[in-house]
Amino acid sequence: MIALFEFVTGDAPLLVSFPHSGTYLPPEISARMTENGHAIPDTDWHVPMLYDFLNEIGASRIVATHSRYVIDLNRPPDSAALYPGQKNTGLVPVETFAGQPLYRPGAAPDEAEKAARRARYFAPYHDALQAELDRIRARHGYALLWDAHSIASEVPALFDGHLPDLNIGTNADGSAPREIGEALLAAGQASGYGCVLNGRFKGGHITRHYGKADSRVFAVQLEMAQAIYMNERPPYALNDRRVPRVRDAVRRLVETYLETAALHFNR
Numbered sequence: 001m002i003a004l005f006e007f008v009t010g011d012a013p014l015l016v017s018f019p020h021s022g023t024y025l026p027p028e029i030s031a032r033m034t035e036n037g038h039a040i041p042d043t044d045w046h047v048p049m050l051y052d053f054l055n056e057i058g059a060s061r062i063v064a065t066h067s068r069y070v071i072d073l074n075r076p077p078d079s080a081a082l083y084p085g086q087k088n089t090g091l092v093p094v095e096t097f098a099g100q101p102l103y104r105p106g107a108a109p110d111e112a113e114k115a116a117r118r119a120r121y122f123a124p125y126h127d128a129l130q131a132e133l134d135r136i137r138a139r140h141g142y143a144l145l146w147d148a149h150s151i152a153s154e155v156p157a158l159f160d161g162h163l164p165d166l167n168i169g170t171n172a173d174g175s176a177p178r179e180i181g182e183a184l185l186a187a188g189q190a191s192g193y194g195c196v197l198n199g200r201f202k203g204g205h206i207t208r209h210y211g212k213a214d215s216r217v218f219a220v221q222l223e224m225a226q227a228i229y230m231n232e233r234p235p236y237a238l239n240d241r242r243v244p245r246v247r248d249a250v251r252r253l254v255e256t257y258l259e260t261a262a263l264h265f266n267r
Contacts, residue, residue: 012058013140019073020044022064032107036100044150045236071121074204145219153225159200165193169203169221175211176218187256191249
């Protein structure tokens with residue numbers, strides 16, 4: 001059986017989470033899915049590779065191996081909508097962002113199966129995430145969480161028009177202080193990419209649940225438009241010419257987070 005996630009412990013006060021980069025579909029689930037489901041189009045393609053500097057800066061990381069179609073690790077366990085009034089894909093999705101069915105007629109998971117998946121796939125990831133944040137905070141006096149994502153630059157069901165290149169979310173200053181968000185916004189804009197703070201993507205369940213601006217655990221989400229580093233159509237190939245610049249921008253954002261948080265906690 002494939003492990004539910006890959007986990008690496010570092011020495012820095014930072015944990016980077018990759019909840020949507022997995023591609024694995026267990027056979028018992030895959031057998032009931034449509035071609036749309038097997039194509040896993042809503043994957044955060046190649047994102048861990050863009051963070052291949054994490055060992056150099058000593059960050060911990062947790063990388064999901066299973067597809068978000070098995071369980072969405074960045075949704076509340078009760079499947080409540082993150083953005084009321086907008087499309088909600090839920091804890092156990094049954095359709096793609098484009099509205100295409102993931103399961104053949106009559107084969108979608110019922111409530112009992114959804115509960116079983118929550119226990120089997122959701123809980124272990126979040127238990128490990130919480131344990132690492134606790135360890136980091138005990139060692140450093142504070143802990144920083146960075147939730148790493150990407151998405152197609154145009155998803156009409158989720159947002160209008162073309163998504164900005166870099167979308168930083170601090171849950172409207174709820175998961176990290178305003179000074180952190182403003183420093184990240186400045187760093188993102190300095191990279192030359194279009195960058196917004198708390199725009200369409202303010203942070204999902206992971207950011208909102210674990211980060212508290214008035215505590216000693218902060219959380220930030222970065223949602224990148226996939227067009228800046230890859231082909232958004234199958235087979236979702238990397239654009240090798242664009243990758244180095246994107247990687248440099250991401251590294252500068254992460255380092256800015258570490259530097260700004262250190263100043264905040266040590267002043």
